Amino acid sequence: xxxxxxxxxxxxxxxxxxxxxxxxxxxxxxxxxxxxxxxxxxxxxxxxxxxxxxxxxxxxxxxxxxxxxxxxxxxxxxxxxxxxxxxxxxxxxxxxxxxxxxxxxxxxxxxxxxxxxxxxxxxxxxxxxxxxxxxxxxxxxxxxxxxxxxxxxxxxxxxxxxxxxxxxxxxxxxxxxxxxxxxxxxxxxxxxxxxxxxxxxxxxxxxxxxxxxxxxxxxxxxxxxxxxxxxxxxxxxxxxxxxxxxxxxxxxxxxxxxxxxxxxxxxxxxxxxxxxxxxxxxxxxxxxxxxxxxxxxxxxxxxxxxxxxxxxxxxxxxxxxxxxxxxxxxxxxxxxxxxxxxxxxxxxxxxxxxxxxxxxxxxxxxxxxxxxxxxxxxxxxxxxxxxxxxxxxxxxxxxxxxxxxxxxxxxxxxxxxxxxxxxxxxxxxxxxxxxxxxxxxxxxxxxxxxxxxxxxxxxxxxxxxxxxxxxxxxxxx
Amino acid sequence: xxxxxxxxxxxxxxxxxxxxxxxxxxxxxxxxxxxxxxxxxxxxxxxxxxxxxxxxxxxxxxxxxxxxxxxxxxxxxxxxxxxxxxxxxxxxxxxxxxx
Numbered sequence: 001x002x003x004x005x006x007x008x009x010x011x012x013x014x015x016x017x018x019x020x021x022x023x024x025x026x027x028x029x030x031x032x033x034x035x036x037x038x039x040x041x042x043x044x045x046x047x048x049x050x051x052x053x054x055x056x057x058x059x060x061x062x063x064x065x066x067x068x069x070x071x072x073x074x075x076x077x078x079x080x081x082x083x084x085x086x087x088x089x090x091x092x093x094x095x096x097x098x099x100x101x102x103x104x105x106x107x108x109x110x111x112x113x114x115x116x117x118x119x120x121x122x123x124x125x126x127x128x129x130x131x132x133x134x135x136x137x138x139x140x141x142x143x144x145x146x147x148x149x150x151x152x153x154x155x156x157x158x159x160x161x162x163x164x165x166x167x168x169x170x171x172x173x174x175x176x177x178x179x180x181x182x183x184x185x186x187x188x189x190x191x192x193x194x195x196x197x198x199x200x201x202x203x204x205x206x207x208x209x210x211x212x213x214x215x216x217x218x219x220x221x222x223x224x225x226x227x228x229x230x231x232x233x234x235x236x237x238x239x240x241x242x243x244x245x246x247x248x249x250x251x252x253x254x255x256x257x258x259x260x261x262x263x264x265x266x267x268x269x270x271x272x273x274x275x276x277x278x279x280x281x282x283x284x285x286x287x288x289x290x291x292x293x294x295x296x297x298x299x300x301x302x303x304x305x306x307x308x309x310x311x312x313x314x315x316x317x318x319x320x321x322x323x324x325x326x327x328x329x330x331x332x333x334x335x336x337x338x339x340x341x342x343x344x345x346x347x348x349x350x351x352x353x354x355x356x357x358x359x360x361x362x363x364x365x366x367x368x369x370x371x372x373x374x375x376x377x378x379x380x381x382x383x384x385x386x387x388x389x390x391x392x393x394x395x396x397x398x399x400x401x402x403x404x405x406x407x408x409x410x411x412x413x414x415x416x417x418x419x420x421x422x423x424x425x426x427x428x429x430x431x432x433x434x435x436x437x438x439x440x441x442x443x444x445x446x447x448x449x450x451x452x453x454x455x456x457x458x459x460x461x462x463x464x465x466x467x468x469x470x471x472x473x474x475x476x477x
Numbered sequence: 478x479x480x481x482x483x484x485x486x487x488x489x490x491x492x493x494x495x496x497x498x499x500x501x502x503x504x505x506x507x508x509x510x511x512x513x514x515x516x517x518x519x520x521x522x523x524x525x526x527x528x529x530x531x532x533x534x535x536x537x538x539x540x541x542x543x544x545x546x547x548x549x550x551x552x553x554x555x556x557x558x559x560x561x562x563x564x565x566x567x568x569x570x571x572x573x574x575x576x
Contacts, residue, residue, distance in 0.1 A: 102555040195532040209531050238541045241534060306515040317492060324493070326570050331561035338573045339493075347495030355494060356507055359485070362492040363508065364515075376518050378528035383521070385529060417507055418514060434532030459534065 003029045003075075004165025008222045011074050011168060015062060022058035022073035026051045026117050029075040033120065033166035040142045040151070042160035044080050046120040047087040051075070054117045061115075069115025071229055076111060077167035079158045080121040081128050082213065083202040084108055087118070091204050092126045092136035095329040095349035105202025106237065107171060107213050107230040114229035119167055122157030126351045127320065128173055128206045130154050131181060131423045134414055135353040142410065145187055145450060149407040152182030155216070159186040162216045169217040169226050173203055175210045176308055177402075177427025180439035183216055184402035184452025187441045189469070190216045191223045194460050195434030196241035198227070199234030207315035208239075210308075210431045220440065220469040224248040227462065243460050251463045256471040257290030259464075262395035266301035267426055272405040274445040279401050282442040282453045285475050286399070286468070296394055298387040301429060303380050308428040309421060310364050310377035317361025320354065356417060381432050388433040392458040397468055399455060401426050402439045406449035426454060436462045440469045442476070478516060480509035 001020050014020050020028075030048050037043050058068045078084060081091045083101035090096045112118065125135040133141040133156025141156040143149040144164035151160040155172030159182035162170055172179045174192040183190025191214045198213045205211060215226035228248050234240045263283065268276065287293055325331035325345030332344035350358065364373035391398060403423055413420045430437035436459070439452035453472070457465040485504045489496050496504065553566050562569035 099559055102551045102558065196534070235543060239531070242536060242540060243534065300521075303518055303521060306517045309511065310515055310518075321493075325561060327568050328559040329561070335571055338571050341571050342493040343495040346493055347497075350494070352500075355496070355500070356504065356511075358492050358494060359488050359504060360508060360511060363488045363512070366488065366491060373515065373518075375528050376523060377515075378530055379523035379526040380518055380521060382526050382529035383523070385532075418510055421511075459532075 001025065001028065003032050006168050007219060008071070008074050008168060008225055012072065015068065015073050022055040022062070022068070022117065023052060025073055026055035026075055026119060029167065030119050033161070036164060036166050039147060040144050040160050040164055041139050042123055042141050042151070042157040042164060042166065043077065043120045044090060044092070044123050044138055044157070045088045047084065047118050050084070050087055051117050051119045054112055058115050058117070069113070070225055071111065072115030074116050074168050075119045076116045076226070077120050077122045077158060077161045077170040078108060078118055079124050079155050079170070079172045081124060081173055081204040082108060082171055083204070084118060084121065087121060089121060090138070092124050092138060093349065093351070094137040095323050095345070097137070097330060099328055103202065106199040106234045108202065110230045111171070111226070116229065122155070122161055122170060124157055125154035126354050127204060128154040128175060128178055129316070129353050129357055131177070131420050132408070132413065133157065133182070134410065135351055137351055140410055143186060143407050146407060146448065149409055149449070150185065152185035152407065154178040156182045158216050159183050159188055159190060162186070162188045162218055169215060169222050171213060172216055174212045174214055174431065175207050175312060176431055177424045179214045179216065180402050180427050180437060180452065180454060181423065183439040184450065185407040187444070187450030188216055188218055189220050189223045189438065189440055190214065191227055191438040192430060192436065193227055193231065193462055194241065194436045196239050197231050197436070197460070197462070199237040199240040201234055201236040205319040207312040208319065209315060210312055212431070220466060220473050221249070221252060223438070224252060224466045241460070246463050248463050248466050251467050252470045254467055255290065256286070256468055258292070259397070259468065260292045260294065260395045261286060262294055262296035262391055262398045264298045264301065264391070264398055264400055265295050266298055267400040270404060271401050275401055275404070275406060275451045278443040278451045279399070279453055282472060282476070283399055285472055289471050289475055294395065296391045296398070298391060298429065300380065300383045300387050304384055304429045304432060305421060305425055307377045307380045307384065308424070308432060309360070310373050311381065313357045313361030314365050314374050315361070317358045317365065320358055323349065353417070384429060385433040388435055396464060397455055397457045399453060402452040402454045403427070406445055406451055430456050435459055436465050438465060438469060440472060478509055478512040480505045480512065
């Protein structure tokens with residue numbers, strides 16, 4: 001058993017053939033991850049006790065001749081903004097360094113109900129704010145493909161563990177590209193489902209109208225399996241969608257011949273040359289498979305970044321008000337009054353990026369500016385969403401780059417927040433419109449840095465998106 | 478857009494955020510450049526566009542309503558276990574009212 005390259009099919013076959021037990025696999029994965037973690041700092045916490053209990057339950061089911069579930073025995077890592085009962089959940093913030101959640105996120109419960117084994121919690125940007133994973137209070141994550149480079153963010157740890165082979169799959173969260181961008185930087189598959197497709201109960205809220213939970217894995221099929229397990233209506237999240245969840249695996253291998261794909265012209269300006277060439281090549285593969293490819297336009301794309309940074313910071317300034325030192329965060333000492341406690345706790349607890357976003361969000365919502373910024377951004381968001389609706393009357397899916405450039409060096413963009421934000425230009429639109437989107441590896445630059453291709457489909461059309469991704473992955477490999 | 482240190486102090490006060498002097502200076506620079514960038518939205522005429530606060534899907538107006546029944550809740554002691562200070566089943570905080 002080579003834990004570093006296992007797929008979900010191999011886990012299932014290995015368990016069925018009694019090559020290894022779920023308990024052996026969980027133990028081997030955690031031992032390997034503990035040994036490899038100093039290279040990347042991708043894990044913040046290992047959950048050996050919980051993993052072993054879940055793995056033994058899977059082994060008992062197998063021994064009794066029962067189905068261990070679609071994720072039976074699969075070692076899975078969970079981003080540290082998703083709550084795990086009894087397992088420390090820090091949000092990569094000093095404020096929650098010792099926080100032990102008293103309940104589980106719905107996605108975590110569903111993943112375990114499907115037989116998945118949670119092996120640990122992954123590093124990320126503090127409260128999921130960042131595009132490089134350098135904003136963690138517990139140190140940056142290094143890209144396993146090139147250790148002097150960032151893994152992307154904010155779900156950098158969740159992408160890195162899958163690329164490094166220290167988990168078979170993982171959960172991340174995406175508000176402006178935080179799953180797809182690190183997936184592309186680390187050369188793995190990452191999926192942001194339709195807004196509302198996966199319950200956010202137990203996800204530390206960053207920007208509620210934009211937050212998503214989604215899967216990472218080393219191949220398309222494994223992300224589809226993981227999404228299948230966690231998707232669907234949850235009474236504990238009123239924004240979770242009631243639409244039925246189709247079987248994503250049934251259509252996965254259906255041919256893509258005749259599907260119409262759109263290339264939004266606005267997404268191919270300002271793109272790094274090597275990345276552009278790799279995307280072109282991937283589009284050629286899809287054409288050979290019988291897809292019809294046309295140019296389309298999403299005319300409001302150039303306004304998306306400004307829209308996003310108004311809406312997400314406004315919502316963040318409100319959501320992060322709860323970290324005040326009263327109930328579950330650590331509390332700054334030497335605070336004689338309640339007001340001092342709030343100010344000192346937040347002032348000493350939040351990192352620079354969180355402070356910047358809280359400040360910007362507070363400003364755009366403040367008296368006299370609400371209409372000019374927040375309301376204006378909500379109107380432009382509508383225009384951006386209408387662009388997508390129009391495009392999807394012409395085509396089945398859109399193909400775009402994920403990031404304007406491949407993984408950059410650690411520290412390279414740290415002093416220029418606006419340059420860092422620009423890394424999100426191709427991913428934030430999908431979140432603003434709430435459409436499903438994913439990153440699929442489509443090759444490497446001359447320096448060996450992975451590049452991802454983004455596939456976007458209409459609301460709740462994950463099955464079609466997975467089908468295109470699977471067809472490309474099979475043809476390209 | 479120029480963001481002064483006074484502006485920063487005002488917003489930090491609204492956000493209950495204590496900032497060190499060097500943070501205030503840096504924040505003024507950063508917010509100045511970001512706000513200049515987001516003012517790009519003024520180029521667009523949106524007078525006939527409805528604001529979009531949430532991604533919405535076709536559903537009945539009452540689709541997310543449920544019967545008001547009591548479900549399981551987290552026991553008081555488990556909730557308080559993470560509190561920096563607690564007592565008698567409550568969170569404890571410093572005094573609120575100045576005498």
